[in-house]
Amino acid sequence: MSPRADINAALRTLNRLTPVGYFVGLHIRFAAPLMQFQTYPEQWSEFYSSNGYALRDPTIAWGFSTTGACRWSNLPVPDPFSILKDAADHGLVYGLTTSHGPISSRTIASFARDDREFTDDEIQEISTTVRRLHSITEPPASLTKAQKEALRCIAEGDRHAAAAAKLGITESAFKARLISVRERLMARTTAEALQRAKEYRLL
Structure with missing residues (x-):
């Protein structure tokens, strides 16, 4: 399977597991991901951007502080701007954030549902898929x-x-x-x- 086909297969898995959408930022360097994929509702994406939430988002703060997976309901990071409440008001009621890779090339991804918490099995499958995406998109060390x-x-x-x-x-x-x-x-x-x-x- 080609890298592009492998990426598309991984994204199909994420689409199946996250009915309200997701954001995947791969290999974040110098505050920007080298590659990103996003399927959140347009209204939420616009609201998030217009309020400058990226610099205040507790899920991103958590993703830079550690690696692993955490349900939004268990995030140990303060949310003084009530971003998660705003997300819930836009249909992103239950969420999950995963973080993978070294701090110099961190992949942070968040996923949302509107009906229930993610199960442990779903979290495992999502985490495995994000790690695969991180590996597939690892930038080459050099060119010929x-x-x-x-x-x-x-x-x-x-x-x-x-x-x-x-x-x-x-x-x-x-x-x-x-x-x-x-x-x-x-x-x-x-x-x-x-x-x-x-x-x-x-x-």
Whole structure:
């Protein structure tokens, strides 16, 4: 199974287990995730963003302080801005947050239901799925010299034919390098691959 197919399979599992939605922030570095997925109701997402809750969210504070899984009803972190009450008012009545990975590349994910608490078995399955997503999306430690050369040509604005000529290879060989770097960085487009390479500090 390709990394993209594996990611999609994991997300289908999360969709099945979380009827009201979820937010998964993978490999949070410099206060931003390298990749994220979100299925919460649009009204809640807009309310959350407009109130600047990300910097005050007790689930995120808990996720940075430890690893594991915790039901929102058991969070040992203060919620002075009543964010969890606001979430419940928007249908996110029962929740779960998981945290995984080193603090330098932490994955934090939250999940919601409107009918009941998550069971222990569901928490185990969700936690396993989040750990798999974290592993699948681990940024590569490096790119090959050929992959870096191809991306640098794109960054400099070269078209495929010009880049191939500059590198002394055929245009099809150049395109093959771009395909390989997109696969390595799990990017849908070359532009996305270039952006991720910069974010991962691989160029």
